[in-house]
Amino acid sequence: MKKIRIGLFGAGRGISLAQQCQADGNAELVAVCDKFTATFEDLKAKVDTSNITFYSSFDEFIKHDMDAVLLANYATEHAPYAVRCLDAGLHVMSELLPCQTMKQAVELVEAVERSGKIYAYAENCCFMKGPSEMTKLFREGKIGEFEYADCEYIHDLTPDAHIHTYGEANHWRNTMYCTFYCTHSLGPIIHATGLRPVSVTGFEMPYRPKMAATAMRSGLAGVEMVTLENGALIKSVHGNLPHYSLWYAMYGSKGTMETARKISQNNDVDRIFTAFDEAESMENDNPENYIPVNSEFEEQMKKAGHSGADFITVHNFIDRLRGLDADIIDVYEAMDMYLPGMFAYRSILNGNIPMEVPNMRDPEVREKFRNDTTCVDPEVAGDMVIPSYSKGNPDIPEEFHARMKEKYRLFREEKTRKLREAEAEKNK
Secondary structure: OOEEEEEEEEEOOOOHHHHHHHHOEEEEEEEEEEOOOOOHHHHHHHOOOOOOOEEEEEEHHOOOOOOOEEEEOHHHHHHHHHHHHHHHHOOOEEEOOOOOHHHHHHHHHHHHHHHOOOEEEEOHHHOOOHHHHHHHHHHHHOOOOEEEEEEEEEOOHHHHHHHHOOOOOOOOHHHHOOOOOOOHHHHHHHHHHOEEEEEEEEEOOOOOOHHHHHHOOOOOEEEEEEEEEEOEEEEEEEEOOOEEEEEEEEEOEEEEEEEHHHOOOHHHOOOOEEEEOOOOOOOOOOOEEEEOOOOHHHHHHOOOOOOHHHHHHHHHHHHHHHHOEEEEEEEEHHHHHHHHHHHHHHHHHHHOOEEEOOOOOOHHHHHHHHOOOEEOOOHHHHHOOOOOOOOOOOOOOHHHHHHHHHOOOOOHHHHHHHHHHHHHHHHO
């Protein structure tokens, strides 16, 4: 069978996706595009680029002879490029997040529907070992009726903010509101249960000096309380709290299961703890804990980023393109994972009142939001612009922006020097 020809848009985050694409024997990476051409050097140090064409212009890149595109560009810009790819007859795997506005959400869903092409949302946390095992066990009925979940994605970006933002003052990581980046926490619960969120109430943690020092403008972290269609609740926490935590706990009528916390030094999201009781008495729940093994792709996952999940997301996308019944996240489920964060912030701006989460499967619902450009980017939002922080955008001194820009310049110079030294050593 002919290999799937894949293009990559975004060579920074896309490096890991490129590696997994080349690790899959049924695909070949044929084109890469990024406005930051310096990232091409990073890519060349990690993958075989002998048969790859490089572009700095998306307009030229999209004309390349290929079957599908992996979108790893800025999180606020995925939807417009996904729509262009779909309308050009290309399948799409989109990194986080699916869109920035409700207008874009409508346009993306309808582009998928009219094109007939495959759209896969690459929420990799769903395919890490612990959450993936929780999905399997839930679908086997091990915890019974789903009742409640706790989930969190704590990632303090401030120590390396200049690397994450390329030193750009208005980079999306600097301007996003506190509940924006919600699918790492909510995603695995939505994917496991298959239940649709129907309402959300949002909460915002205060702005802190460390955010200003790194040119970030949102509250420290955000919380969503999400109600699902069966009445169950999810509490989701994510943001710039200290250290790092990716953690999930699910409760049902027959028991509970959760992943380990990183601070426990117990393999964090790879290890799972379970306690099941068929009788629903919780008197004989037989607790266990173990690290699941992926019998088919264990070795490939050991070499892949994000606890091996980068391999699974790319592999499943490629398999779906080959006509196989692989597990992917479609555009409707992507919206179910993302829209609770968007509407949680609308809840915050309106005094923490509950907000209905739109069902993007319904054309009548989509029509209500067709022209809704509400977001933090003035160029996209127009007169619907909102602040990054509910109490108003913080005033970031220009010297802070200048410092981040200089720190990134020095980082880039040092990284380029090391890459060239390594290349010279290899060619001796």
